[in-house]
Amino acid sequence: MRLANPNIPEDVRAVAADGTQLRYKLMELSNQYPDAIALGRGDPDLATPQPIIEAAKAALRDGKAGLTPVAGLPELREAVAAKLRAENGLAAERDNIIITTGGQEGLYLIMQALLDPGDEVLVPDPRYTSYDEAIASAGGSMILVPTTHEDAFNLQPDAVEAAITPKTKALLMISPSNPTGGIITEDRARALAEIAIRRNLIVISDEIYEKFLYDGWKHFSIGSLPGMAERTITLNGFSKSYAMTGFRVGYIAGPIDVIRAMSRVKAVTTGPAASLSQWAALAAQTGDQSPIVEFHRIYDERRRLMMTGLREIGLDYSDPRGAFFLWTNSSPTGIHATELSYLLLKEGRVLIFPGNAFGENWGGYLRISVLQSGDLLREALERMKPIIDRYRVESQV
Numbered sequence: 001m002r003l004a005n006p007n008i009p010e011d012v013r014a015v016a017a018d019g020t021q022l023r024y025k026l027m028e029l030s031n032q033y034p035d036a037i038a039l040g041r042g043d044p045d046l047a048t049p050q051p052i053i054e055a056a057k058a059a060l061r062d063g064k065a066g067l068t069p070v071a072g073l074p075e076l077r078e079a080v081a082a083k084l085r086a087e088n089g090l091a092a093e094r095d096n097i098i099i100t101t102g103g104q105e106g107l108y109l110i111m112q113a114l115l116d117p118g119d120e121v122l123v124p125d126p127r128y129t130s131y132d133e134a135i136a137s138a139g140g141s142m143i144l145v146p147t148t149h150e151d152a153f154n155l156q157p158d159a160v161e162a163a164i165t166p167k168t169k170a171l172l173m174i175s176p177s178n179p180t181g182g183i184i185t186e187d188r189a190r191a192l193a194e195i196a197i198r199r200n201l202i203v204i205s206d207e208i209y210e211k212f213l214y215d216g217w218k219h220f221s222i223g224s225l226p227g228m229a230e231r232t233i234t235l236n237g238f239s240k241s242y243a244m245t246g247f248r249v250g251y252i253a254g255p256i257d258v259i260r261a262m263s264r265v266k267a268v269t270t271g272p273a274a275s276l277s278q279w280a281a282l283a284a285q286t287g288d289q290s291p292i293v294e295f296h297r298i299y300d301e302r303r304r305l306m307m308t309g310l311r312e313i314g315l316d317y318s319d320p321r322g323a324f325f326l327w328t329n330s331s332p333t334g335i336h337a338t339e340l341s342y343l344l345l346k347e348g349r350v351l352i353f354p355g356n357a358f359g360e361n362w363g364g365y366l367r368i369s370v371l372q373s374g375d376l377l378r379e380a381l382e383r384m385k386p387i388i389d390r391y392r393v394e395s396q397v
């Protein structure tokens with residue numbers, strides 16, 4: 001990829017190889033521009049439903065702000081287990097659940113509890129790079145499993161099998177995916193479960209975007225398959241489904257011994273999740289679920305708007321079957337995605353993360369999130385168009 005503008009700042013260039021740092025650096029830069037439209041974010045922009053907020057207020061008013069047990073409020077663990085049984089087909093009871101301070105902490109606890117130094121974890125590429133840090137923090141190694149645009153970034157069982165070594169402890173899978181919006185279809189999940197059982201792997205299943213699948217695609221939990229309960233660790237949370245990111249509540253379901261190991265780590269690090277947030281999460285889990293239906297409708301509408309807009313600009317994207325993202329092929333610009341993101345921010349006042357913030361192989365992609373109103377998405381497309389046109393390779397020939 002050529003450099004269109006060699007003046008990309010040194011502090012951006014310096015972190016270009018570290019996905020998480022690069023995202024934070026671009027967010028910091030965008031704060032300089034009050035008129036910037038943030039299509040980088042992954043946290044819902046929609047308001048938390050009012051009954052959930054009322055539940056947090058009531059908990060505070062009623063003196064329920066004290067510490068809960070480390071593994072979480074018993075009522076919430078119970079409600080989460082009931083949800084996982086009813087909606088996901090998991091054989092979960094209260095003791096199979098730990099409530100975490102967001103899914104983010106959950107990732108860290110999983111790796112601390114599971115990995116010994118030198119253990120390998122298979123991770124689809126591209127990926128949410130917090131996985132890298134969580135795995136590294138436990139002394140593990142990440143082994144990337146390629147996924148492709150042509151296959152809508154579904155996970156290929158053959159590619160997983162080919163990546164297994166004697167050191168492989170676990171397969172991490174995510175569906176729907178951040179950053180690609182791809183899903184792991186049920187047939188693939190069945191084939192992956194067969195491999196996990198035959199090769200004695202643990203499966204870590206990140207299902208945090210499970211409520212947002214489109215075009216008739218259905219979420220499927222691998223832990224529901226025969227022989228998988230004892231080897232599956234399911235990660236989920238309230239941030240995405242209920243627009244509760246700032247409440248910081250997530251959860252993990254898994255075998256009791258693994259949950260106990262995580263509780264021991266949690267006891268000496270963060271302790272229990274914030275009690276007010278847990279009461280709010282209980283209201284979310286047990287209350288009216290119709291806000292999720294409305295969120296889904298809004299995201300789907302925006303996603304269609306963005307798909308149409310990108311086609312008009314002449315950019316191709318991977319089939320977005322779930323989550324909030326359009327994984328967009330930016331290679332027609334001929335510019336590396338770090339630089340393109342920088343130009344889109346500086347000249348267009350649109351914050352979009354470069355694909356290489358989700359893996360070093362993805363400097364020809366952008367991750368565009370649809371977590372802004374339709375009007376702002378339209379405005380962002382208008383601002384992007386002249387910049388994309390200016391650098392489009394064909395137009396310069």
Ligand SMILES: Cc1ncc(COP(=O)(O)O)c(C=O)c1O
Binds near residue numbers: 042236238239245249
């Ligand atoms: C794939 C994935 N997993 C887990 C998380 C953690 O989310 P939270 O800590 O808000 O629950 C995120 C957040 O963006 C995510 O994208």
